[in-house]
Amino acid sequence: MSDQQPVDQMSFEDAMKELEGVVSQLERGDVPLDQSIALYERGARLKAxxxxxxxxxxxxxxxxxxxxxxxxxxTTPVDPQ
Structure with a gap:
C-alpha cells in the first residue's frame, strides 16, 4: 500500500473514487483481516x-x-456553525 497517493493531497473526486473501492472490497469480505483493518483505516482517512x-x-x-x-x-464572511 506504499504506492498510494497521500490522502491529504487527493482531490475530492479521487478520494471519493478510492473510498468507493475500499467500501466495495470490505463489503465483499474476501480480504485477510490485517488487510481489512488497513483498508478500514484508509477508508476513514478518505472519508474525512x-x-x-x-x-x-x-x-x-x-x-x-x-x-x-x-x-x-x-465575498462575505461565512457564518460559522
Missing part, C-alpha cells in the same frame, strides 16, 4: 478528506455575494 473538501466548497459558495443584476461582487 471528502468531508473536508465538501466543507471548503460549501464555504466558498456561501461566501459569494451577488449585486442587483445577479453578478458576483465579492
Amino acid at each position: 478528506r471528502c468531508e473536508q473538501k465538501l466543507k471548503e466548497a460549501e464555504e466558498k459558495v456561501a461566501a459569494i455575494t451577488l449585486d442587483a443584476q445577479g453578478q458576483p461582487t465579492g
Whole structure:
C-alpha cells in the first residue's frame, strides 16, 4: 500500500473514487483481516478528506455575494456553525 497517493493531497473526486473501492472490497469480505483493518483505516482517512473538501466548497459558495443584476461582487464572511 506504499504506492498510494497521500490522502491529504487527493482531490475530492479521487478520494471519493478510492473510498468507493475500499467500501466495495470490505463489503465483499474476501480480504485477510490485517488487510481489512488497513483498508478500514484508509477508508476513514478518505472519508474525512471528502468531508473536508465538501466543507471548503460549501464555504466558498456561501461566501459569494451577488449585486442587483445577479453578478458576483465579492465575498462575505461565512457564518460559522
